[in-house]
Amino acid sequence: MYRFYYESENKTDKNIVVAGEDAHHIKNVLRLKIGEKLILCDGNGYEHLCTVADYDTQNAVNCEIIESRESETELPVKIVLYQGLPKKDKLELIIQKAVELGAFEIVPVAMKRSIAKIEDDKSEKKKMQRWQEIARAAAKQSERGIIPQVGKCLTFKQALQRCTEDKALICVAYENARGMSSLAEFAQAVKEAPKGATIAVFVGPEGGFEESEVEMVKENGGLSVSLGKRILRTETAGLTLLSILMYELETNNGMLS
Ligand code: SAH
Numbered sequence: 001m002y003r004f005y006y007e008s009e010n011k012t013d014k015n016i017v018v019a020g021e022d023a024h025h026i027k028n029v030l031r032l033k034i035g036e037k038l039i040l041c042d043g044n045g046y047e048h049l050c051t052v053a054d055y056d057t058q059n060a061v062n063c064e065i066i067e068s069r070e071s072e073t074e075l076p077v078k079i080v081l082y083q084g085l086p087k088k089d090k091l092e093l094i095i096q097k098a099v100e101l102g103a104f105e106i107v108p109v110a111m112k113r114s115i116a117k118i119e120d121d122k123s124e125k126k127k128m129q130r131w132q133e134i135a136r137a138a139a140k141q142s143e144r145g146i147i148p149q150v151g152k153c154l155t156f157k158q159a160l161q162r163c164t165e166d167k168a169l170i171c172v173a174y175e176n177a178r179g180m181s182s183l184a185e186f187a188q189a190v191k192e193a194p195k196g197a198t199i200a201v202f203v204g205p206e207g208g209f210e211e212s213e214v215e216m217v218k219e220n221g222g223l224s225v226s227l228g229k230r231i232l233r234t235e236t237a238g239l240t241l242l243s244i245l246m247y248e249l250e251t252n253n254g255m256l257s
Contacts (some may be wrong), residue, residue, distance in 0.1 A: 001254045002030060003039040003047075003143060005136075016040050016050060019060040026052070026061050039062065043139075043147040044149040071145020075249050077190060078104035078198045080168065085114040085206030086234050087196065092134055094194050099138035099148050104198075106135070107151035109159045113207030120151045121134050128152065156213055159202075161222050166198035170222035173203050173237045174214050176225040186223050187248040199245070203238040 004026070010017045018026060026032050032052050040063060041047040047070075050063035081098050083091065085108045095106050097238065109117070118124045131150040139147045154162070163170050171186045190199050202209075202217055214224055227240050 001030070001037060001039050001141065002026070004040060004099045005043045005140065005147060006040045008042060012066050013044075014175055015053065016048065016063045016065065017060050018063060019058070023059055023061045027055055027059065032061075037066075040065075041071065041145060043145075045074055045145045047071050047145060063066050073143050073144045075104075075246065076104045076195045077193050077196045077249065078196065079245060080166070080198060081238050081242065082103045082107050082109050082154075082163075082200055082202045083238055084109055084111040084203060084209070084234060085116050085118070085153060085156050086205050087116050089171060090235055091131065094147075094238060095131055095134050095150055097239050098242055099135050099144065099237060100142045101147055102144075102246050105149045105151055106131075107159060107162075107243075108153040109202075110153055110155055111205050112156075112210040112211060116205075117205070124153065140234045148208060156216065159200075160215070160216060161196075163220060166200070168198040168200040170200045170217060170220060171202070171216055171239055171241075172217040172222050173201065173207070173227055173228065174209060174224040175212075175231055177224040180226055180228065182223050182225070183225040184245065186225055187245060190245055190246055201238065201241050201245075203234060203241070206234050 004018060004022045006016050006018055034039060034052050036052050038050055039047050040050050047085060048065045049067040050065050053062045055061055079102065081103050083094055083106060091108060098106050120196040128150060134151050135148050144221060169189055193199065227237055232240060
């Protein structure tokens with residue numbers, strides 16, 4: 001069934017009005033007829049099964065709510081990927097894939113060995129808009145119940161501060177961590193975390209972490225985890241970690257088992 005996100009101000013008790021590009025898509029591309037069903041999602045974990053009630057002259061689509069429910073595609077915990085700012089447009093791929101794998105938020109972090117720099121406010125704003133648009137498109141494609149946010153680029157210290165505020169369970173992917181038992185230990189803690197808990201995962205940029213950064217994460221209660229004996233590229237590392245956690249979380253809930 002077709003799915004769209006709507007803005008909260010466009011919803012009343014029984015109806016939701018879809019306007020703009022999505023309305024154009026529903027009316028002129030998909031050509032949904034009056035009475036046909038679609039799903040409208042609030043982007044905050046809640047969705048409504050609706051029927052097309054009518055098309056108005058302003059090119060908006062008026063939809064009637066038949067049934068409302070919590071989205072079924074969200075992980076029980078909020079995984080935030082703190083990604084060492086990579087070169088060029090690599091972050092775009094990372095955002096897209098992290099959203100597909102269930103990340104709650106992606107936060108770029110300027111690390112000691114990040115080569116890329118966010119130049120100024122104006123270019124950061126432009127980049128953030130583009131990143132958010134990629135997250136939105138990926139969320140729609142993968143039928144997410146939320147639109148994951150791409151946060152403002154933080155310093156390492158700020159990132160750790162946020163983890164403390166969120167009372168997050170923290171891990172740092174580190175190629176020098178020995179054996180995979182710490183990853184198993186972390187995955188177990190994530191499985192046991194209460195619904196809605198925040199899980200923070202740190203991944204270094206192309207040049208990796210400086211040891212002092214790994215130490216800082218550890219001092220803040222983070223666990224350093226190995227992702228196997230091979231060195232992964234930065235874009236592979238986060239996605240591997242997210243895949244493992246997603247598997248652990250969803251088998252735990254009996255969804256994949
Ligand atoms: N310092 C190294 C590797 C950087 S890889 C070098 O330059 O050769 C980029 C990031 O991916 C690392 O900082 C780490 O977070 C993650 N990573 C890559 N391989 C990993 C592995 N085998 N285990 C855990 N993390 C890994």
